[in-house]
Amino acid sequence: MKDLQELGAELHRLADNDPLDPIDSAALLERGRRGRKRRRVASIGGVVAGVAVIAAAAAYLPDLGTTSGRPGVAGTSPSPTFERTKIVKVQKNYQRNVDASGRTVDNPKFDEAALLEACAAKLNDPSRRGPAKASRPAAVDLTGWRVMARSVQPKIGTALVAVSPSNKQVAYCDLYVSTVPSGLGASSYTRVGTVTAAPKKMDPNLMGQGSACAAGTPCKGMLFLDGSRLPVRAVRLEIDAKNGHKISVPVNDGYFALIWAAGPNALFPAAYRAYDAAGKALPQDPPALDPTRIP
Amino acid sequence: MGDRDREYVEFVEAASSSLRRTAYLVCGDWHRADDVVQDALYKLYLAWSKVDRSGNPLAYARRVVVNTALDSGRRPWRREVPTDTAPDLTSYGGDPAGTQADQDELRTALAVLSPRQRACVVLRYYEDLSVDQTAEILGCTTGTVKSQSSRALQTLRQAMTRARQIGHAS
Numbered sequence: 001m002k003d004l005q006e007l008g009a010e011l012h013r014l015a016d017n018d019p020l021d022p023i024d025s026a027a028l029l030e031r032g033r034r035g036r037k038r039r040r041v042a043s044i045g046g047v048v049a050g051v052a053v054i055a056a057a058a059a060y061l062p063d064l065g066t067t068s069g070r071p072g073v074a075g076t077s078p079s080p081t082f083e084r085t086k087i088v089k090v091q092k093n094y095q096r097n098v099d100a101s102g103r104t105v106d107n108p109k110f111d112e113a114a115l116l117e118a119c120a121a122k123l124n125d126p127s128r129r130g131p132a133k134a135s136r137p138a139a140v141d142l143t144g145w146r147v148m149a150r151s152v153q154p155k156i157g158t159a160l161v162a163v164s165p166s167n168k169q170v171a172y173c174d175l176y177v178s179t180v181p182s183g184l185g186a187s188s189y190t191r192v193g194t195v196t197a198a199p200k201k202m203d204p205n206l207m208g209q210g211s212a213c214a215a216g217t218p219c220k221g222m223l224f225l226d227g228s229r230l231p232v233r234a235v236r237l238e239i240d241a242k243n244g245h246k247i248s249v250p251v252n253d254g255y256f257a258l259i260w261a262a263g264p265n266a267l268f269p270a271a272y273r274a275y276d277a278a279g280k281a282l283p284q285d286p287p288a289l290d291p292t293r294i295p
Numbered sequence: 296m297g298d299r300d301r302e303y304v305e306f307v308e309a310a311s312s313s314l315r316r317t318a319y320l321v322c323g324d325w326h327r328a329d330d331v332v333q334d335a336l337y338k339l340y341l342a343w344s345k346v347d348r349s350g351n352p353l354a355y356a357r358r359v360v361v362n363t364a365l366d367s368g369r370r371p372w373r374r375e376v377p378t379d380t381a382p383d384l385t386s387y388g389g390d391p392a393g394t395q396a397d398q399d400e401l402r403t404a405l406a407v408l409s410p411r412q413r414a415c416v417v418l419r420y421y422e423d424l425s426v427d428q429t430a431e432i433l434g435c436t437t438g439t440v441k442s443q444s445s446r447a448l449q450t451l452r453q454a455m456t457r458a459r460q461i462g463h464a465s
Contacts, residue, residue, distance in 0.1 A: 003452070004420060004448075007416075007420050008421060008423070010401045011401070011416075011420060011421040012421065014320065014401055014402065015316035015317075015319055015320055018315060018319070018325065020315070020325055020326070020329055022308075022311065022312065023307065023311040023312075023329070023332065023336070025304045025307040025308050025311070026304070028307055028333060028336055028337065028340070029300055029303065029304055029307075029340070031340075032303070032336075032340030032341065032343075033300075033340075035340070035341055036340070039341070288344070290299065
């Protein structure tokens with residue numbers, strides 16, 4: 001036992017003669033920041049490459065986008081060219097997004113029934129639903145649904161949340177004016193699902209969806225796209241891209257929708273805070289991921 | 296500077312010297328220890344949000360340092376070659392003037408140990424960690440820690456005795 005204590009003491013004496021200067025914490029921090037940035041760029045690149053590979057593979061799959069799951073019989077099925085033409089036409093119909101009064105979907109006064117119709121058309125578009133879902137016979141009908149929240153971005157489009165008359169189903173949609181290239185809505189969150197109870201606590205990891213505005217699109221930097229449910233006492237949600245651009249969107253029964261061109265150098269995910277009717281901020285935990293700047 | 300970065304810098308300033316001493320005892324060279332600690336602290340920065348939440352960043356950092364030190368020894372240009380004779384003192388950062396005979400003996404003896412045995416000795420008798428904590432850091436069983444420590448102590452005793460005999464004879 002004694003020689004173990006001696007060994008410990010000798011080790012301490014040996015290690016105490018550190019001849020080097022203290023480690024430069026600032027240089028280390030700089031190195032860490034660069035490494036984290038590289039990782040983020042690599043992960044974004046990986047996602048983009050993955051999507052490109054899937055898209056390229058999907059382009060070579062036969063019968064992708066046809067409405068029937070049955071194999072074609074020689075001489076009776078329409079040609080692939082015909083099918084493709086039909087799908088493109090369907091897409092154009094709802095991408096035009098013009099109501100009876102000639103208003104485009106980026107207009108806050110766009111007719112609500114037309115909005116729901118356009119949302120249903122997008123939900124039912126077989127090219128969006130994929131080959132497996134396309135063969136599903138049940139089409140989504142949003143007639144009589146209530147628009148709970150809506151957000152408009154001029155020259156781009158609108159995002160909305162609607163619930164069914166029975167309050168059991170919820171639909172999220174992002175719709176674009178016809179001049180917007182289809183790539184901008186690539187990370188579309190258009191979907192339909194079951195209504196669940198509003199959360200008791202604020203989700204600290206929202207604002208992580210959207211698209212980078214490529215050349216030729218009517219926006220710069222980041223187009224944020226989100227829709228979710230907050231605690232029911234929230235009445236408004238303030239979002240700050242930390243580049244001088246902020247937005248406030250209404251929250252109705254916990255639902256909010258967001259489509260927002262936040263401009264260059266936006267923080268992604270953006271910072272946000274929800275407020276109740278008394279103007280008090282709802283408590284919120286820090287997000288799991290640190291934000292990065294989108295040029 | 297954000298909260299995350301500030302906390303990280305405070306941690307580095309408080310713990311880097313201690314971590315470098317541990318790394319030195321494991322790898323036997325101050326400059327290599329410096330590289331090891333900087334690599335480990337860089338990895339720590341990338342995982343800081345997770346580490347900080349765990350509540351004991353020093354334990355995590357120590358684990359990364361020891362494993363980075365062991366990994367660095369596996370790199371081809373730094374691979375340790377087993378030998379039945381104790382290396383020259385200067386190859387383990389020796390003291391050519393011969394003014395610290397006891398420390399030189401210990402350095403010589405440590406150099407004879409395998410890297411994992413050395414890590415066991417350092418964690419058990421320098422860091423005063425338990426067998427369980429040592430096993431967790433090294434990713435092995437408690438039985439392995441006990442056997443490695445026992446063999447390491449036996450080798451250290453023999454090496455120090457031999458070094459003392461050589462010292463007396465000269």
